[in-house]
Amino acid sequence: MKLATYKDGSRDGQLVVVSRDLATAHYATGIATRLQQVLDDWNFLSPQLQDLYVTLNQGKARHAFPFEPRQCMAPLPRAYQWADGSAFINHVELVRKARGAEVPESFYTDPLMYQGGSDDFLGPTDPAVFASEDWGIDFEAEVAVVTADVPMGATPEAALEGIRLLMLANDWSLRNLIPAELAKGFGFFQSKPATAFSPVAVTPDELGEAWQGGRVHLALQSSWNERKVGLCEAGPEMSFHFGQLIAHIAKTRKVRAGSIVGSGTVSNKDWSRGYSCIAEKRAIETIEDGAPKTGFMHFGDRIRIEMKGRDGLSLFGAIDQQVVSASGRDGGADDEEDDSPPAAG
Amino acid sequence: MKLATYKDGSRDGQLVVVSRDLATAHYATGIATRLQQVLDDWNFLSPQLQDLYVTLNQGKARHAFPFEPRQCMAPLPRAYQWADGSAFINHVELVRKARGAEVPESFYTDPLMYQGGSDDFLGPTDPAVFASEDWGIDFEAEVAVVTADVPMGATPEAALEGIRLLMLANDWSLRNLIPAELAKGFGFFQSKPATAFSPVAVTPDELGEAWQGGRVHLALQSSWNERKVGLCEAGPEMSFHFGQLIAHIAKTRKVRAGSIVGSGTVSNKDWSRGYSCIAEKRAIETIEDGAPKTGFMHFGDRIRIEMKGRDGLSLFGAIDQQVVSASGRDGGADDEEDDSPPAAG
Numbered sequence: 001m002k003l004a005t006y007k008d009g010s011r012d013g014q015l016v017v018v019s020r021d022l023a024t025a026h027y028a029t030g031i032a033t034r035l036q037q038v039l040d041d042w043n044f045l046s047p048q049l050q051d052l053y054v055t056l057n058q059g060k061a062r063h064a065f066p067f068e069p070r071q072c073m074a075p076l077p078r079a080y081q082w083a084d085g086s087a088f089i090n091h092v093e094l095v096r097k098a099r100g101a102e103v104p105e106s107f108y109t110d111p112l113m114y115q116g117g118s119d120d121f122l123g124p125t126d127p128a129v130f131a132s133e134d135w136g137i138d139f140e141a142e143v144a145v146v147t148a149d150v151p152m153g154a155t156p157e158a159a160l161e162g163i164r165l166l167m168l169a170n171d172w173s174l175r176n177l178i179p180a181e182l183a184k185g186f187g188f189f190q191s192k193p194a195t196a197f198s199p200v201a202v203t204p205d206e207l208g209e210a211w212q213g214g215r216v217h218l219a220l221q222s223s224w225n226e227r228k229v230g231l232c233e234a235g236p237e238m239s240f241h242f243g244q245l246i247a248h249i250a251k252t253r254k255v256r257a258g259s260i261v262g263s264g265t266v267s268n269k270d271w272s273r274g275y276s277c278i279a280e281k282r283a284i285e286t287i288e289d290g291a292p293k294t295g296f297m298h299f300g301d302r303i304r305i306e307m308k309g310r311d312g313l314s315l316f317g318a319i320d321q322q323v324v325s326a327s328g329r330d331g332g333a334d335d336e337e338d339d340s341p342p343a344a345g
Numbered sequence: 346m347k348l349a350t351y352k353d354g355s356r357d358g359q360l361v362v363v364s365r366d367l368a369t370a371h372y373a374t375g376i377a378t379r380l381q382q383v384l385d386d387w388n389f390l391s392p393q394l395q396d397l398y399v400t401l402n403q404g405k406a407r408h409a410f411p412f413e414p415r416q417c418m419a420p421l422p423r424a425y426q427w428a429d430g431s432a433f434i435n436h437v438e439l440v441r442k443a444r445g446a447e448v449p450e451s452f453y454t455d456p457l458m459y460q461g462g463s464d465d466f467l468g469p470t471d472p473a474v475f476a477s478e479d480w481g482i483d484f485e486a487e488v489a490v491v492t493a494d495v496p497m498g499a500t501p502e503a504a505l506e507g508i509r510l511l512m513l514a515n516d517w518s519l520r521n522l523i524p525a526e527l528a529k530g531f532g533f534f535q536s537k538p539a540t541a542f543s544p545v546a547v548t549p550d551e552l553g554e555a556w557q558g559g560r561v562h563l564a565l566q567s568s569w570n571e572r573k574v575g576l577c578e579a580g581p582e583m584s585f586h587f588g589q590l591i592a593h594i595a596k597t598r599k600v601r602a603g604s605i606v607g608s609g610t611v612s613n614k615d616w617s618r619g620y621s622c623i624a625e626k627r628a629i630e631t632i633e634d635g636a637p638k639t640g641f642m643h644f645g646d647r648i649r650i651e652m653k654g655r656d657g658l659s660l661f662g663a664i665d666q667q668v669v670s671a672s673g674r675d676g677g678a679d680d681e682e683d684d685s686p687p688a689a690g
Contacts, residue, residue: 011385011601040356078601080423080464086531106529114531115460117594119425119601130597131498153476153671174597184451186431186459187532193597249462252475252519252538256356256423256464326498 001046001053002200003028003165004317005035005073007123012036013073017049018200019056022317025067026056035076035201039258042148042164046203067199069317074121075167075201076146076258082118082195083249084142084171084262085111089239091267091280098283098292111240111248114187116171118260122196124317127324128172130193130299136175137297137323141222141276141305143234144169144262145242146201150255159250160214160243166207168198168220168316169262170305175279175296195262198305199317210310214241218315220266222276223304224297229281230274232266234307299325346391346398347545348373348510349662350380350418352468357381358418362397363545367662370412371401380421380546384603387493387509391548412544414662419466420512420546421491421603427463427540428594429487429516429607430456434584436612436625443628443637456585456593459532461516463605467541469662472669473517475538475644481520482642482668486567486621486650488579489514489607490587491546495600504595505559505588511552513543513565513661514607515650520624520641540607543650544662555655559586563660565611567621568649569642574626575619577611579652644670 002020005013006027015028015035031048032038038045055061086092092112093103122128130137146165154162177191210217217235221228240248242261249255266276275281282292297303306318347365350358351372360373360380376393377383383390400406431437437457438448467473475482491510499507522536555562562580566573585593587606594600611621620626627637642648651663 078425080425081462083462083534104529106525110529112529112531113534115462115534117426117428117460117598118463119604120599129497135597152474177597180451182530184449184455184457185527185532186457187530189428189458189460190593190597194599248535252480252522252535253462254465254539259464 001050001203002206003035003038003049003075004067004200005075005077006071007073011077013077017052017056018067020206022067022200022314024056024061024064026052026061026064028052036079036258039146039148039164042257069199070125072125072199073123074197075165076197076260077121077123079118079121079258079260080256081259082116082262083113083259084116084264085113085240085245086264087111087238087240087245088264088267090237090269091265094267094280094283094287098286108239111245113245113248114192116192116195120194122194122321124196124199124319125321126196128196128321129324129326130174131326133296133298135177138173138175138278139222139224139297139303139305140171140173140265141220141230142169142171142262142264142266143216143220144197144260147246147255147257147259147261149257150246150250152250152252152254154247154250156214156241156243156247159246160241162246162255163204163242165201165203166216166316167201168305168307168319170196170303170319170321171262172196173277173279196319196321198319202315206315208310214243216307218307218309220276221306221308222274225302228274230276232268232273232276234263234266237268238263297323299323346395346548347551348380348383348394348420349412349545350420350422351416352418356422358422362394362401363412364401365551367412367545367659369401369406369409371397371406371409373397381424381603384491384493384509387602414544415470417470417544418468419542420510421542421605422466422468424463424466424603424605425601426604427461427607428458428604429461429609430458430585430590431609432456432583432585432590433609433612435582435614436610439612439625439628439632443631453584456590458590458593459537461537461540465539467539467666469541469544469664469666471541471666473541473666474669474671475519476671478641478643480522483518483520483623484567484569484642484648484650485516485518485610486565486575487514487516487607487609487611488561488565489542489605492591492600492602492604492606494602495591495595497595497597497599499592499595501586501588501592504591505586507591507600508549508587510546510548511561511661512546513650513652513664515541515648515664515666516607517541518622518624541664541666543664547660551660553655559588561652563652563654565621566651566653567619570647573619575621577613577618577621579608579611582613583608642668644668
């Protein structure tokens, strides 16, 4: 089953069921209006949505219309939790190696996660608005899951059973704000602005054999300004599976329905697969040449993130966003009295 | 106006209007059923609730009933954001001094904040359930605000205008999990379990002159096992006011309606005022005697947090929680094969 949330001027949008090929959609009116409502009452509502999904795929839904990703908000336009892992240890190794730091032994047994802001997500084609290019604007292509209620103390295996939906995420990061922020000791805050999600969220069965062991065994494509920069395998090198990430949250508290849990930047040891965030490319450049040469993103840049199933069709639709200046101009918002061009990242 | 959320078996409870003296309440049925709904549409719904509040205070509300804090969930039983500051720099100074660390200069100009989990809050009298006493169970008595929509880039002054409600918070902390977690670099996660909030949330006008400059100029009382341990002034020593904390969040993203922002542990330079968390008491003991002597909380312990207005009446009602073992026994959940008594904190 594939679900999306259409913009309707409200904070939570309108729930739509989307056909497997992403060609058509149908309002879920009469079953549920918002995705959170479905997650709150999954066992009752999801079979009804599944029935509509089957009818829609058969081309028999009466009021179907062409599906338009530009009409989409994030599947959950706001959520009660966004907890992001850094489950591809290769990413951590690269970034640390580039700055001459060791990876602590515990990182291989204890997942690294941070609590993200979840009150204001971006839709898949919404502009990503920032006040300054000097902040070091970077994308992070990830896989994310949406959970059911998971009790405190759940095992990773039990937590796996609590996965309702999968999505793609673009965890926007402001690289030049990170060092000072992490030095304060309390983790990311201003350096993690609003995250974007894919047009549709899908139930795990949509992935077929590609969903195994709590990992998505498919490649995640990232294209920066139309140039393919990453085709990274999201499965085998995910050091902690989603059940382990959810259990990590649940160690000291309950995890409630509608919590979103991210994989962290998808990253492979084989550098020829490219990268799912610019920071990693810069780390590789630093390791190879002593210094990064790829700059971060500029106003006007585009990033497209997509994942195809084994049938070659887009599973989640594409995140396709443009970086936009908060001042509404090409330059940064900070340079009000300054006519010089914005600095390179 | 004073608002609370009554338990009704649902995830979000039922909105009630509570009289100024906390003696009576009235369901807000017909106006709104959930507090988030009111925050989403404040200008339309809050005047209607205010009318009911006036009628209730006059003793003329038709279906009023005695207000019972034990029936309360957190005013927002789940929220889209819980961002907690550490705005009482004295607290930071004490804790750092005890471990021989300096307070970086930037801490006096740049607020310290962390993103908390917000999918599962505790009601004011809900048990605080933990698997082990060895985690170093501690309370943190705080003041918190609930916001309207605040645009990205808002100034502290503009952000102040976005404060809709005030509450008290008990930001439960697991002290013995903190050092390893902060060493990982991504901030608190497992060390910050579910937070509890006061029975009622109140509009700023309820504080009268005590609400000034984005600070609450009243004393916060903490009683641990019936013993008064803190009577800390929440106003003058709050190094960053709530407008500054909200603006800190809004630097790189929008802040959406219903976001909860905390002050951090209320703390005074005058040690005779006591403490709003045990970690601070232990820091003082370490500074004075070289080692802490007060242990953390045990299963069965109670913590009561309350604030009285200048009229001597409880403003928010009391947070009054008991620490309970997840195993349902007095001992820790970890000691299944172990009959020895739980270790002191």
